[in-house]
Amino acid sequence: MFVVVGLGNPGRQYAGTRHNVGFDVIDYLSYKHNIPVNKIKFKALMGEGLIAGQKAMLVKPQTYMNLSGHTVLEIQNFYKLDPEQLIVIYDDIDLEVGKLRIRGKGSAGTHNGMRSIVYEIQTDHFTRVRIGIGRPQRGDLGDYVLGKFSKEDRELIDMTIQRAAEAVEAMLGKGIQEAMNQYNG
Structure with a gap:
């Protein structure tokens, strides 16, 4: 089984923000593969189903970003997962938008969510899908990541969310190396 974790913050006020693109990818995968993400377990919303012929668990931690590792550690311990079975999707200010x-x-x-995961599971040997949200030209970084995309950037991000979901499908169906070859760049 693969565990696909999208990082974000719970609550309506954070929906559609730069920091929640990980949740957006989980929502897209949920819709595309008819996997309801509505069970509450391990301080997360979760759903299980098949993606590319592989059993997959879609996860949206509800702990807020900075404590995402708590959810991942609980899932890892309960299912006795190897880190190679974990895929984490999150926003990255060090990459251009899209x-x-x-x-x-x-x-x-x-990234504080990633720091929490690495700290809790004590390894950085797991797959990550980073989605570029760019850096603010000026102003507070916290306000920026919790802000919404401009109309132009939103269109680009929506396409990137679909590409990120396709990359996850490729990872599960063909392996990480094939997904990297096809989707990095």
């Missing part, structure tokens, strides 16, 4: 980057391992960088 850029997609897949990696099989790596540091958490400046």
